[in-house]
Amino acid sequence: MKSFDAVIVGAGFAGMSAALQIARANHTVCVIDAGLSRSRFSSRLHGIFGFDGDTPHGVIGRARAQLLEYPNVTFMDDSVVNTEGRDGNFSTILKTGQVVHSRKMILAFGVSDVLPNLPGLYERWGKSVLHYSHQQGCEFYDRRLGVLQTSPSSVQKALIVAEWGQVTLFLNGGVAPSPDCLDILAQRGVKVDPSMIGKLEGRGTELSTIVFMNEREVELDALYVSPQTKLNSTAAEMLGCEIEDGLCGPIVKVDEFHLTSVAGVYAVGDITGTSRNATDACAEGIRAGGSLHRALLCGLH
Ligand SMILES: Cc1cc2nc3c(=O)[nH]c(=O)nc-3n(C[C@H](O)[C@H](O)[C@H](O)COP(=O)(O)OP(=O)(O)OC[C@H]3O[C@@H](n4cnc5c(N)ncnc54)[C@H](O)[C@@H]3O)c2cc1C
Known part of the structure; x- marks a missing residue:
């Protein structure tokens, strides 16, 4: 024993x-x-x-x-x-x-x-789909950054991530932030994109493109997610x-x-x-x- x-x-x-x-x-x-x-x-x-x-x-x-x-x-x-x-x-x-x-x-x-179920996201987790800006943000300094809205706190995340580069908050078909929040995001230079995401693309574990359901594409180097x-x-x-x-x-x-x-x-x-x-x-x-x-x-x- x-x-x-x-x-x-x-x-x-x-x-x-x-x-x-x-x-x-x-x-x-x-x-x-x-x-x-x-x-x-x-x-x-x-x-x-x-x-x-x-x-x-x-x-x-x-x-x-x-x-x-x-x-x-x-x-x-x-x-x-x-x-x-x-x-x-x-x-x-x-x-x-x-x-x-x-x-x-x-x-x-x-x-x-528990990661959002988006094609191309899981295999990039920890590499170009990121969680923590303080631990992983520096490596993507001044690059094209995104924050995927998963909860009301995603607005705060977008404001913080803007410290490291140009940020777009992707609503992915979800509820838009309040007018007050939209004002604060705009003051910080954060863009807001309402469209539903279809998939994430890029070479290997790199991210280069967000492809929307309507087939529109946006170029991006890193996407932050708070699962x-x-x-x-x-x-x-x-x-x-x-x-x-x-x-x-x-x-x-x-x-x-x-x-x-x-x-x-x-x-x-x-x-x-x-x-x-x-x-x-x-x-x-x-x-x-x-x-x-x-x-x-x-x-x-
Ligand atoms: C993608 C990613 C990148 C990160 N990068 C950083 C970073 O750069 N710097 C930083 O400071 N933090 C980073 N973090 C956060 C950090 O990983 C966690 O805060 C840290 O690992 C927490 O430590 P822990 O000991 O609580 O859990 P863990 O490190 O996850 O350890 C838990 C352990 O429990 C074991 N376990 C689970 N279930 C069982 C079971 N049933 N029986 C036996 N064993 C079991 C697992 O095998 C695991 O080894 C990152 C997190 C993620 C998701």
Whole structure:
């Protein structure tokens, strides 16, 4: 029977940061990962102190190699399919049928982006169809940029992206922004195009053209999209953790120590809705790792 002080579901930025804190406190930790980091669609990561421009694979691989230097860390390349128990005694069942036991749990399984169903969009995600302007905007500075309207906050996104180049807000047949918003967009030099998009075209993963349903074409180098998200795993629900509505989709409710509504279960990273990037996720992991360590020692936060 495999038994650990802590089991961490997800070895992304949040999960591995938490694991490092627990490992350095001489407690045993098992990190389970399904190999589906959210940033894997991107060729380069940006805005991360000390790692700007590195590949997602490189950053994650390096963190994992450093963690494996600790004899009290175990990695399992597997997927969590079930988990149950209560503080001090959790059981986690993996896809391969293995079972691991732990005193505490950290949920760090991340979210997936639910992309709009437009031909040519998915294969360009993370390359020329982008999410975060601060992480990916610089590479498209002064180019022809677009924002796809997916929610009322797309107006704000267009205003921000205008910092990096000439922007068109594509309504894609959706509701037009209010007259006040249209005024602000115009003042910022953002064009608004109401037409329904048929497909995205370009060489390989590059974007060069938006083709509308009416066959009109617009040349574009990058399109920003703010997709809804879904939790990657049902592990939080299985453990009875409270789930609430976040800005982009369901999130796991946590307190200031990253403890969920269930004793002994912590949640970190994108699944809490407060992490917006790799650095936020790392910070949450470090905080939760410290909280969990204190709880292991004396039941205190
Ligand atoms: C296209 C794109 C580009 C981005 N670029 C940047 C950037 O340049 N800079 C930046 O700071 N941020 C960037 N981000 C944001 C960043 O990727 C996330 O904020 C960050 O990955 C969140 O870390 P996390 O640990 O919460 O989740 P993740 O990094 O997604 O890690 C979650 C882990 O959980 C694992 N997992 C999921 N389900 C299970 C399961 N059932 N069992 C076991 N393991 C499971 C997955 O395999 C995954 O490794 C980008 C995001 C996207 C979508």
